[in-house]
Structures are given as structure tokens and as C-alpha cells.
Amino acid sequence: MNQEQSTFYPYIAIAPMMDWTDRHCRYFLRLISPNVRLFTEMVTTGALIHGDRDRFLRYDPTEKYLALQLGGDDPQALATCAKMAEDYGYDEVNLNCGCPSDRVQNGNFGACLMAQPDVVARAVDAMQRAVSIPVTVKCRIAIDDYEERPFLKSFLDSVSATGCREFTIHARKAWLKGLSPKENRDIPPLNYDLVKEMKADYPSLRLILNGGIKTLEDTQQHLKDFDGVMIGREVYQNPYFLATLEENIFGNTTVSTRDHVARAMIPYIQHQNKTYGTPTKTITRHMIGLYHLQPGAKKWRRYISENAHKDKGDDTVIADALAFMSQ
Ligand SMILES: Cc1cc2nc3c(=O)[nH]c(=O)nc-3n(C[C@H](O)[C@H](O)[C@H](O)COP(=O)(O)O)c2cc1C
Known part of the structure; x- marks a missing residue:
């Protein structure tokens, strides 16, 4: 930057x-x-x-x-x-x-x-x-x-x-x-x-x-x-x-979409989990508001809140939450 x-x-x-x-x-x-x-x-x-x-x-x-x-x-x-x-x-x-x-x-x-x-x-x-x-x-x-x-x-x-x-x-x-x-x-x-x-x-x-x-x-x-x-x-x-x-x-014309940002967090979560033992929910709790006021926002919040603690760090939660939103 x-x-x-x-x-x-x-x-x-x-x-x-x-x-x-x-x-x-x-x-x-x-x-x-x-x-x-x-x-x-x-x-x-x-x-x-x-x-x-x-x-x-x-x-x-x-x-x-x-x-x-x-x-x-x-x-x-x-x-x-x-x-x-x-x-x-x-x-x-x-x-x-x-x-x-x-x-x-x-x-x-x-x-x-x-x-x-x-x-x-x-x-x-x-x-x-x-x-x-x-x-x-x-x-x-x-x-x-x-x-x-x-x-x-x-x-x-x-x-x-x-x-x-x-x-x-x-x-x-x-x-x-x-x-x-x-x-x-x-x-x-x-x-x-x-x-x-x-x-x-x-x-x-x-x-x-x-x-x-x-x-x-x-x-x-x-x-x-x-x-x-x-x-x-x-x-x-x-x-x-x-x-x-x-x-x-800032005149930035290449801002990532919400979905792109969500997906870009997957390798980060995997890395944090593997290197430091960081639970997925410790990271995903900050992402709850990503779809604020967007269609599917409620499903996103609910899926992450209910499932992030079950994730073992191979991170399926984000991909699953995105799929759940589009159902
Ligand atoms: C959960 C929370 C924790 C905060 N912790 C700090 C802090 O560690 N240091 C600090 O200077 N201000 C802290 N603040 C105050 C914020 O930095 C900021 O001054 C305040 O929220 C007003 O800005 P805002 O109206 O844009 O939120 C905190 C605010 C919140 C909501």
C-alpha cells in the first residue's frame, strides 16, 4: 500500500x-x-x-x-x-x-x-x-x-x-x-x-x-x-x-466483492488454525456484519454464529455459509 x-x-x-x-x-x-x-x-x-x-x-x-x-x-x-x-x-x-x-x-x-x-x-x-x-x-x-x-x-x-x-x-x-x-x-x-x-x-x-x-x-x-x-x-x-x-x-476501482473477501479469509483461517491453533470462531466473529443489509444477511449471520465453533480449522464454514445464503 x-x-x-x-x-x-x-x-x-x-x-x-x-x-x-x-x-x-x-x-x-x-x-x-x-x-x-x-x-x-x-x-x-x-x-x-x-x-x-x-x-x-x-x-x-x-x-x-x-x-x-x-x-x-x-x-x-x-x-x-x-x-x-x-x-x-x-x-x-x-x-x-x-x-x-x-x-x-x-x-x-x-x-x-x-x-x-x-x-x-x-x-x-x-x-x-x-x-x-x-x-x-x-x-x-x-x-x-x-x-x-x-x-x-x-x-x-x-x-x-x-x-x-x-x-x-x-x-x-x-x-x-x-x-x-x-x-x-x-x-x-x-x-x-x-x-x-x-x-x-x-x-x-x-x-x-x-x-x-x-x-x-x-x-x-x-x-x-x-x-x-x-x-x-x-x-x-x-x-x-x-x-x-x-x-x-480513495478512487479505488478494484475493491473486492463481499464474496471474494469472504473466500479470501478461508486460507487465512486455515493458516491461523494450523500455526497457532486459533479456533475458527475467533476469526469469523468479526465477519458477521459483512453482508449487512444485503439479501441473505440474516442467513449468513445465523450460519456463522451457529456453526463456526464446530469448525476444525479446515474451514468449511465460510463456503457452507455462502452456499446456505444462496439457497
Ligand atoms: C468495543 C469497543 C472497544 C474500544 N476500545 C478502545 C481502545 O482500546 N482504545 C481506544 O482508544 N478507544 C477504544 N474505543 C473507542 C473507539 O476507539 C472510538 O473512540 C469510539 O468508538 C468512538 O468512535 P465511533 O463513534 O466511530 O465508534 C472502543 C470502542 C468500542 C466500541
Whole structure:
């Protein structure tokens, strides 16, 4: 894939989503879209330093452009993990300052870091010193009772003073108490205008808009106002939305059909099963939405859900599901 870092190359990224954007999901999404940027799920510094590093970091080369998202607050640990990302060939390392879950708050990372911009600045500084790939930040517009505009500006001031140039902003507040992570993705209102104001206030920063982007029209509009867009749930639930983006935004005239994408997953599943013992259902669960709103979508979903766990990795499930749909 030819992804120049030019300002004019449309920037569309698929959001990091825990339990969703694992490497199997990313491999699948890449078959539809050669041009979007992909992010891993958040990986904590503790998991990388003390756990099975290769399990967390390995990926298929086709996934690139690929960013590793890190969760943590300790500059030294984050720098060490950023270096691991670079050594593994990741294109970018991103610091999570937007996740509000209790688990993440207990570790003092994610969205609660937005109230400690000096900590984030030290961390980003240490990461940048450790690697030559871009170090970027994903954040909210504010947390809790803080007034959005001054809070976001003070965060951007502190962190950009390290030389960090790219921020992906989920354009809603996070409430650290009282809302679940899921509610925190829906209930606080979106404020795109504030992010637009930041674009005017910080013309030298690359600001990527995230949150609630669901259509081609939204995407086209936001690409005019921002340096890029990041899309999460819409792509997971309706992966073939990426085909629309490929055709209309990247001018891609050779996007694979849904059936072709489904069939292209068969050798991948066989390989994962043989090499790593990965059960078929671990991979096919990400493919449930492939036929979203298409004739046969219900049959596809049902066949995969009811049969994927029985598959022994020789993968007959996909071919059988396709045959079942056309009956
Ligand atoms: C299941 C799920 C898991 C998520 N995990 C992460 C994560 O690991 N790191 C992160 O920064 N954001 C995470 N998010 C938030 C998304 O990256 C994104 O900011 C959010 O869904 C808003 O974008 P959307 O409206 O396009 O979905 C997660 C979202 C979902 C739905």
C-alpha cells in the first residue's frame, strides 16, 4: 500500500477497539480496504513488559499501515514499549488518553490522564526520544465537570510542547464516574465545532476527528474540516462500508466483492488454525456484519454464529455459509 504522509492524502483510520480490532479483524478489514490506517486494540505497558509480547505484537504484514495503541502512564515503560513497537515494524505508536473504564482508571491511564497533561507530556516526550516513528495521542475533548474549551486547550498546549503533532480527538467528554464505557461512547454529546475551533487555534497540529461518523457524506465533510477522520463502530458493524470509502474517497476501482473477501479469509483461517491453533470462531466473529443489509444477511449471520465453533480449522464454514445464503 502506498500511504504517503502527504497532507493531501485522505486520512481515514479505523479506531482501536478492545476485543474487536484484534489482528484477525484487521486482516479481514484490510482485504476490503487497502488504504485506511489500522490501529491495534489498546495494549498496556504491563502486558508488553511482563506478558507474552509476541502474542500482543505480532501481525500480518498486509495490515500495515498499522499503529500500536498503548495504555500506560509511566514514561520509562511507555518508552520501552514504543521501542518494541518500532522494532516490530509498527508505523506509529499512539497513547490512549480517552478510555474511561474503571480498570484503566485504576491503572491511572486512559481518559483520566487528560487531567494530568504534564504526565502525558513527560510520557510522550520519553516515547518520542525512544523511537523515530510518529508518536500520537488519542483523547476526548474533556472529562467530568471541566469546561471543555480551556481544558482541551491546556491539554493540547502541554502535550504539543513536546513536539507531538497529531491528536485524534473523540469529540465528546468522558465521565469517569457514573457512566459505563459503553454509555461514555453514546451519552455525552458530540461537539465537532469545538474540535474545529482547535483546528483554527492550532493550525500546525494534525487533528483527526473521531466519534459518531457513519456515512460517506459525514466522512467527506469532515475530511474538509479536519486532517482526517477515525471511524469505529460503523466499520465493525458494517465492514463493507469500507468499500464505499475506498471507491469514493480513495478512487479505488478494484475493491473486492463481499464474496471474494469472504473466500479470501478461508486460507487465512486455515493458516491461523494450523500455526497457532486459533479456533475458527475467533476469526469469523468479526465477519458477521459483512453482508449487512444485503439479501441473505440474516442467513449468513445465523450460519456463522451457529456453526463456526464446530469448525476444525479446515474451514468449511465460510463456503457452507455462502452456499446456505444462496439457497
Ligand atoms: C468495543 C469497543 C472497544 C474500544 N476500545 C478502545 C481502545 O482500546 N482504545 C481506544 O482508544 N478507544 C477504544 N474505543 C473507542 C473507539 O476507539 C472510538 O473512540 C469510539 O468508538 C468512538 O468512535 P465511533 O463513534 O466511530 O465508534 C472502543 C470502542 C468500542 C466500541
